[in-house]
Amino acid sequence: MNGKQAAGIQAVQEISDGMVVGLGTGTTVYYFLEALAEKVKLGLKLTGVATSQQTVELARKWGIPMKPLNSVQSIDLTIDGADEVSPDLDGIKGGGGALLYEKLVAVASKKRIWIVDARKTVKQLGAFPLPVEVIPFSWKQINRKLENRGLHPVLRTQKDGSPFLTDARHYILDLHLNTIENPSALANELDHLPGLVEHGLFLGMTDSVIIGYPDGHIERL
Numbered sequence: 587m588n589g590k591q592a593a594g595i596q597a598v599q600e601i602s603d604g605m606v607v608g609l610g611t612g613t614t615v616y617y618f619l620e621a622l623a624e625k626v627k628l629g630l631k632l633t634g635v636a637t638s639q640q641t642v643e644l645a646r647k648w649g650i651p652m653k654p655l656n657s658v659q660s661i662d663l664t665i666d667g668a669d670e671v672s673p674d675l676d677g678i679k680g681g682g683g684a685l686l687y688e689k690l691v692a693v694a695s696k697k698r699i700w701i702v703d704a705r706k707t708v709k710q711l712g713a714f715p716l717p718v719e720v721i722p723f724s725w726k727q728i729n730r731k732l733e734n735r736g737l738h739p740v741l742r743t744q745k746d747g748s749p750f751l752t753d754a755r756h757y758i759l760d761l762h763l764n765t766i767e768n769p770s771a772l773a774n775e776l777d778h779l780p781g782l783v784e785h786g787l788f789l790g791m792t793d794s795v796i797i798g799y800p801d802g803h804i805e806r807l
């Protein structure tokens with residue numbers, strides 16, 4: 587057992603028959619999907635809406651019924667991971683590169699729960715580099731603007747040195763900030779940069795957090 591597994595398994599308790607469930611992305615969500623698939627095998631009925639191709643593939647492999655976001659009216663509950671969570675339930679997401687679809691699924695959801703291990707809880711956001719998703723056509727322009735603002739962008743790359751591509755075929759710049767003094771001011775600024783498609787600040791975008799510990803115990807925020 588590890589903290590991610592404890593949180594992922596616990597989240598399955600939140601799912602009831604007939605729900606439309608948003609399925610997040612990442613290694614913590616992996617454990618949630620694995621446990622959810624067991625329930626589906628035992629007869630639980632649900633419709634999953636995935637936030638990434640990675641999650642689509644896992645859900646398919648494990649027999650979790652899926653629909654694309656455009657084929658559902660709304661989502662009852664989304665379970666997703668996070669890279670950092672502050673005491674007021676703001677967070678950084680996008681370490682796995684799925685921030686755009688994760689945010690679109692989150693805003694379509696009536697209720698949202700994050701599953702994290704205890705290392706993800708922080709007093710102040712920003713030690714984890716903040717991902718921003720950008721249009722490849724103008725990435726260098728955006729990069730320059732962010733550099734001039736002192737936001738220390740670094741292009742995310744793959745092992746072979748080529749740019750990491752999101753499911754929507756955008757690039758990611760990771761902002762190395764150390765601390766974010768005013769998350770909503772930064773979010774507002776990033777929201778208004780043309781070509782910057784989305785950022786990983788998820789402010790007021792979860793209703794609750796399940797924190798898992800390596801000994802298997804759980805805390806709720």
Ligand code: 5RP
Nearest residue numbers: 612613614667680681682684
């Ligand atoms: C992907 C995400 C993930 O939820 C976040 O990176 C946490 O991942 P993990 O559970 O693997 O630590 O936002 O874009």
